[in-house]
Amino acid sequence: MKLECGPPHGNGGYGVRIFICAIALISLACLLVSCAKKAAPPPTDPHAGQLTTQPAQSLYGKAMQHAVGVAGCQPNLEQVRSAIQMYRDDHDRQNPQSLQALELPPKTLSCPVGQQPYQYDPATGEVKCTFPGHAQY
Numbered sequence: 001m002k003l004e005c006g007p008p009h010g011n012g013g014y015g016v017r018i019f020i021c022a023i024a025l026i027s028l029a030c031l032l033v034s035c036a037k038k039a040a041p042p043p044t045d046p047h048a049g050q051l052t053t054q055p056a057q058s059l060y061g062k063a064m065q066h067a068v069g070v071a072g073c074q075p076n077l078e079q080v081r082s083a084i085q086m087y088r089d090d091h092d093r094q095n096p097q098s099l100q101a102l103e104l105p106p107k108t109l110s111c112p113v114g115q116q117p118y119q120y121d122p123a124t125g126e127v128k129c130t131f132p133g134h135a136q137y
Contacts, residue, residue, distance in 0.1 A: 072112035
Protein backbone atom coordinates (compact mmCIF):
# COMPACT_ATOMS: atom_id res chain seq x y z
CA MET A 1 0.00 0.00 0.00
CA LYS A 2 1.40 3.36 -1.02
CA LEU A 3 0.56 6.40 1.13
CA GLU A 4 0.64 9.70 -0.73
CA CYS A 5 0.18 13.13 0.78
CA GLY A 6 0.02 15.02 -2.51
CA PRO A 7 -2.94 15.89 -4.66
CA PRO A 8 -5.01 12.91 -5.78
CA HIS A 9 -4.67 11.37 -9.21
CA GLY A 10 -8.20 10.95 -10.17
CA ASN A 11 -11.55 11.61 -8.58
CA GLY A 12 -11.90 12.95 -5.00
CA GLY A 13 -10.19 11.60 -1.87
CA TYR A 14 -8.00 14.68 -1.32
CA GLY A 15 -9.40 15.38 2.18
CA VAL A 16 -9.00 11.75 3.23
CA ARG A 17 -5.36 11.73 2.20
CA ILE A 18 -4.64 14.92 4.14
CA PHE A 19 -6.39 13.44 7.17
CA ILE A 20 -4.34 10.22 6.96
CA CYS A 21 -1.09 12.19 6.57
CA ALA A 22 -1.98 14.36 9.59
CA ILE A 23 -2.74 11.28 11.70
CA ALA A 24 0.57 9.69 10.63
CA LEU A 25 2.52 12.84 11.58
CA ILE A 26 0.76 13.13 14.93
CA SER A 27 1.43 9.45 15.65
CA LEU A 28 5.10 9.87 14.78
CA ALA A 29 5.37 12.93 17.04
CA CYS A 30 3.72 11.04 19.94
CA LEU A 31 6.07 8.10 19.42
CA LEU A 32 9.12 10.37 19.51
CA VAL A 33 7.94 12.12 22.69
CA SER A 34 7.17 8.78 24.33
CA CYS A 35 10.63 7.40 23.48
CA ALA A 36 12.32 10.54 24.78
CA LYS A 37 10.47 10.27 28.11
CA LYS A 38 11.38 6.60 28.50
CA ALA A 39 15.08 7.18 27.85
CA ALA A 40 17.04 6.26 30.95
CA PRO A 41 18.51 9.17 32.88
CA PRO A 42 22.31 9.21 33.13
CA PRO A 43 23.62 6.95 35.89
CA THR A 44 24.24 8.74 39.13
CA ASP A 45 26.68 8.17 41.90
CA PRO A 46 25.68 8.95 45.50
CA HIS A 47 28.79 11.11 45.68
CA ALA A 48 28.32 12.81 42.31
CA GLY A 49 29.95 16.21 42.33
CA GLN A 50 31.92 15.36 45.44
CA LEU A 51 35.45 14.11 45.83
CA THR A 52 35.54 10.82 47.70
CA THR A 53 38.42 8.92 49.18
CA GLN A 54 37.02 5.58 47.96
CA PRO A 55 37.18 4.23 44.41
CA ALA A 56 33.89 4.88 42.61
CA GLN A 57 31.55 1.99 41.86
CA SER A 58 29.38 3.40 39.07
CA LEU A 59 30.57 4.11 35.55
CA TYR A 60 29.70 7.79 36.02
CA GLY A 61 31.63 7.94 39.30
CA LYS A 62 34.65 6.22 37.75
CA ALA A 63 34.61 8.67 34.86
CA MET A 64 34.44 11.62 37.26
CA GLN A 65 37.30 10.29 39.39
CA HIS A 66 39.38 9.69 36.26
CA ALA A 67 38.70 13.24 35.07
CA VAL A 68 39.61 14.72 38.45
CA GLY A 69 42.71 12.52 38.52
CA VAL A 70 43.84 13.67 35.10
CA ALA A 71 42.99 17.29 35.87
CA GLY A 72 44.31 17.33 39.45
CA CYS A 73 46.53 14.43 40.44
CA GLN A 74 48.57 14.20 37.26
CA PRO A 75 49.48 17.93 37.18
CA ASN A 76 50.29 17.79 40.92
CA LEU A 77 52.70 14.92 40.32
CA GLU A 78 54.28 16.72 37.37
CA GLN A 79 54.79 19.80 39.53
CA VAL A 80 56.31 17.73 42.36
CA ARG A 81 58.61 15.92 39.92
CA SER A 82 59.73 19.24 38.43
CA ALA A 83 60.42 20.58 41.93
CA ILE A 84 62.47 17.46 42.72
CA GLN A 85 64.52 18.00 39.56
CA MET A 86 65.13 21.66 40.43
CA TYR A 87 66.12 20.65 43.97
CA ARG A 88 68.60 18.13 42.53
CA ASP A 89 70.04 20.81 40.23
CA ASP A 90 70.61 23.11 43.20
CA HIS A 91 71.96 20.44 45.60
CA ASP A 92 74.66 18.52 43.71
CA ARG A 93 72.23 15.92 42.30
CA GLN A 94 71.01 14.99 45.82
CA ASN A 95 67.35 14.09 46.21
CA PRO A 96 65.35 15.87 48.91
CA GLN A 97 64.89 13.84 52.08
CA SER A 98 61.14 14.51 52.01
CA LEU A 99 58.59 16.23 49.80
CA GLN A 100 58.20 18.93 52.45
CA ALA A 101 61.78 20.04 51.67
CA LEU A 102 60.47 21.22 48.29
CA GLU A 103 58.40 23.93 50.02
CA LEU A 104 55.41 23.39 47.76
CA PRO A 105 51.83 24.18 48.84
CA PRO A 106 50.52 21.30 51.01
CA LYS A 107 47.64 20.57 48.59
CA THR A 108 50.20 19.82 45.90
CA LEU A 109 51.70 16.98 47.94
CA SER A 110 48.60 14.76 48.04
CA CYS A 111 46.09 13.27 45.63
CA PRO A 112 43.04 15.52 45.19
CA VAL A 113 40.82 12.44 44.73
CA GLY A 114 42.03 10.11 47.49
CA GLN A 115 43.38 12.84 49.78
CA GLN A 116 46.36 10.54 50.47
CA PRO A 117 49.89 11.99 50.56
CA TYR A 118 52.02 11.00 47.60
CA GLN A 119 54.49 8.20 48.18
CA TYR A 120 58.07 9.39 47.89
CA ASP A 121 61.31 7.41 47.84
CA PRO A 122 64.26 9.70 48.70
CA ALA A 123 66.76 7.07 47.54
CA THR A 124 65.48 7.17 43.94
CA GLY A 125 63.69 10.52 43.90
CA GLU A 126 60.53 8.83 42.58
CA VAL A 127 57.12 10.05 43.62
CA LYS A 128 53.82 8.31 42.89
CA CYS A 129 50.15 8.29 43.81
CA THR A 130 48.76 5.24 45.61
CA PHE A 131 45.10 5.89 44.76
CA PRO A 132 43.70 3.05 42.60
CA GLY A 133 44.06 3.90 38.92
CA HIS A 134 46.63 6.67 39.42
CA ALA A 135 49.76 4.50 39.25
CA GLN A 136 50.29 5.43 35.58
CA TYR A 137 50.53 9.14 36.41
